[in-house]
Each structure stands twice: as C-alpha cells, then as structure tokens.
Amino acid sequence: MLHVDEGALHAYLDGALDEYPAAEAERVREHLDGCAECAARLAVERSIRSDAAAMLGLAAPDVEMPSFEELRAYVRTTRPPQQAASVRIYRLGWAASVVLALGAGWMVRDGQLQPIQRGNAGQLEESALRPARQQAEQGASADVDEVAAEAAQIVEAERDGRRSEVAAAGGVSVVSAPTVAEPPATRADLPADVVAKVSALDEGPPLSVKDEPDPSVDDLERGVGALTSLADADQMAGRSADLQPLTLEASRESVDAIRSGDSLGLGEVIATAVPAAPQDAPRAEPNLAAERRRAESLVPVTSAISQGTAATGRAVNEYQREEDEPSLVVPGYPVLTVTNLGDGTSPLGVHVVQSLEGGEILELFHLPPGVDPSLVLPPTEGRNEIRMPVGEGWVVIQGPRTEGELRALFESLFAEG
C-alpha cells in the first residue's frame, strides 16, 4: 500500500488537495480514511503546522490601512508627473544617444547596444515608420519627431554651454561626440540611418515578456532608455582608457523587469569594454562574452550595492571632471565592466572592474557623499583594500596589490590627460 507523503498531508491540512490532479486528490482522501498509520502521521503534521502558524502569528504586526480612496487619489495625483518625468528623462537620454551615436554606429538588438553593420541600414529603414505608426494608433505619447526635437534641443543646449540647465531639469547629460553635425530639428531632417535606429529602438529587443504585467510603450521606452543612457558612461570610459566603444548588456530578466515597471530599469545593466587592438595588428574579434564571464567569475559579489541600479550622473561628470575629481578608471589598464549603482534618483556610485597585468582583477568603487564605504564587502583572500576620502565621498580600491601600490593607483586617478 502506497502511503501518503508528507507534502500531500500538508496539502490536505491546507485544503489544497483540490489543486492536485483529481485522481491523486481522490487517492489521498481515500487512503487517509482507511490507514491508521497515515492518520497518526497526519496528527503529527497537524501539530507542526499549528506550531508554525502560531510562531508566524507572533510576528504579525497590527496593520493600519490607509483608505482605498486615499490611495486611489494618490495614484491619480502622482501618476502623470511620475510617468512624464521618468519617460522624459529616459527619452532624452536615448534620443540624445541616437543622435550622438552617429559616429560610433550603435543599435539596440537582443537587449544589447551593438555596433551597427553598414549593410543593416537599408533593412532597418524598411520598417522605420511602422512602430511610430503603431504607437500613434495606440494613442501612445511617444513620437519620433518629438524625440528627435528633444535630442536636438539637448545638443543645442550643449553647444550653448547650458549643460547644467539640462541636468538640473532632469535630463540626462550628454557626452559630446566630435562626429555630431548640425542637430536635426525633426524626423524629416534626420539622416535615414538615424530614423532607422530610432525605429529599431522603438521596436525594442525581441524579449519574451511575461504574460503580465503588460509592457506598455512607455515601459519599452524606459527599458531602452535605461540601456542607452549608459552609453555615455561607455564612451567616457572608452576614451579614458583608450578602449574601443563598449557594449551594453542586460539580462533578459532585468529588461523584462524594466518593461514591466517592477524596476526603475537601470539595474544590472553592464557596460563592457575591451582593449583596442593595436592599429598595425590584424583586428581580432573581441570575445566580449569571455571577458564578461572572466570578470564575473573573479569579481566577488560586493554586497547589496552591487545589485544597485544605474545612474549616469557620476559617469558623465567624469567626462568633464574637475581638476580635483578622480578619473573613473585607472589609466592604462583595460576596463572590463563599468556598473553604475543607484536607483536612478539616488546614485550610490560606480563600480569599475579593470584588468591588471596578468589578468588580475582591480575593482574601484566611487561612492558619493552619504554612502558608507563599509557597504563594500571586504576583499577576498590575497587582495587588499584602501578607502580614500574624495571630497565628501569615497573611492574604495581592491586588488591583489600592497596597500602602497593601491595608493599609487589611486593617485593615478588624478593624473592629467
């Protein structure tokens, strides 16, 4: 005779047998009616279940509920500004990236920002207008003309030296690229390949979005914006360390969360860099996946803050850093990853991983004022750490070097050029 397992006993006690296949549920019920041994076991499990429930009850707080109408009113009053603000910020970010990426040739595909292949432009152009039309049909607020105009506005502001105004207004600051020509005012003025890229962004990566929550056009914009807003950091780091332009990566799960609104959308987006190949050597295809794996396998999970989400402020500042500000990366060493930490409204800093001689890993944490450096997990065996105050924030450096050597690396962050 096959006795009832303890899982089924608990399902019986929990009144969950109906969620089992009917035949199995029936078997359990019949068996318990006629088996003294299982009836005794059931009594034991009932007691355990009861004890556990009582224990959990000890930690049950008194719940004071705000009225539903209050909550609904709150949603009504806060939703439009919240959405408008976040979408605007992100849209500015990616729109600017689109315009500024002309020289670099970026596109978003499979959740990554990738160099665009020349041969793809025409193919992309074919579908250029479809997403915009779909959005218009859905009554969505996104409009390619509007985006382009906003991007142009930012570039104009940049040229006029009004960067601080843009930043203060909540817009994502822009790294000026020397390849940027006159900013186009509307979509009609945009070069065809930019229109194609805008459309590619609109289409978004082919993600397996969960059944719910339903992704909306705004969410999609936020997701794409989250990815592309890091492009500024990429370009900055690339310039600092003489690297090739970087690749953005985000897990499918992460982008799903962005699109569903479960996340502010900037988390776990990794900017990956590879050293530029010498000009006279045959250009090898960079193995980004291998670099990334290597970084992941060697870099310890550094406490909760490394799970943080991205904020571009620090990185953009870095590009136009003040004299007494440190560089984000140690000059001369390849950058493996640049991860911005924070929730988009309260940046927690930047985590940089670089490769030292022999492939050893160097980690830098740039922590802004108010972030406790002890949040960074201590270094693993064989590695040292220094915590250096910078302004009102901190730079924490960890690596397989003596503290003196780490200090020398810290000082090199302030080297000119």
Add this chain to the structure above:
Amino acid sequence: MSTIDWNDLYRTTFPDLVRFLHRKVWDVERARDLAQEAFVRALQHEPKRPRAWLFQVAANLAKDEARTVIRRRKHLVLLKGEAESREESIKDPASEWSEQERWGAVRQALDSLSEKDREALLLWDAGQSYTEIANELGLAVGAVGTTLARARRRLADAYNEREKANVARR
C-alpha cells in the same frame, strides 16, 4: 476594460501583503509603505492577475530594501534627536522590548530556512494558494506541500531550540 474590484482586492489583500513584507523587512512602517507602493504600481499597471502580481512586486520591493536602507539610515540619523525625545513620552519600554524580542525570535527561526522554503511559507501565510506559490517559485503544485512541510518543521525546530537556549540562560 478592467473588471477587477480594486477596492475589495485592496481590503482583502493589503493586510496579507503587509504581513508578508513585514517578515522580510522587519519594520512595520516600511512594510506598510512597500505594500502601498505595490498597490500604487498595481493601480497604474492594472495587471490581469493582480493578487499574484502584487506579491511578486512586493517580493521585488523587499529585495530592493537593502538599497533603501542606506538612504533610510541617513534619514534616521537626521531624525534621531527628535525620535528619541518622542519615544520617551509615548512608548512603554517593556512592551516595546517584548515585541522586539518576539520578532527577533521569529526572524531568527525564519532565517534558518532556505530561501525557497521561507518564501513558500510566507506566501502561504499571506494567503496565496498552492498554485500561486508554485507559479511564483517555479515549483510543481505537488511540490508545494513538501516544501511547506519541510519549512514548517524547520521553523518549529529552530524556534524551539532558541527557546530552550533562552531557558537555559535564565
């Protein structure tokens, strides 16, 4: 068009959500705030299966709590003086202590469970069905009972061990 009775859902689910969150963040006010935040998002998104959605979002919010704690810590420092003077006048230290001790004991017992066992138990305690728990945790429905059985036994054992140790100390 949505046919969900949000008012009813709020009334029946909010307390469960707060309890669920409280056992993750161990701060009643914070749990309440996070539960409200989950509802705000639900009202904005109007998901098709709102109850399961709410718990999923709540679990994510609790995971993000570590980051929020950093900001909160700063805030708490700023408010420390004010809070200290208020506590003196309005709180009964004995009842506060026993509540904290109780929560500490349960928290320690919950911490001794594996993440999946703990999550299953908290979801069940918050009123989720076996099917909902199975979906949330990626389990077969038939495995939920086994998970709960193990979680309940471990919780009871851990709690009783702690109590025995306390008695021995006294």
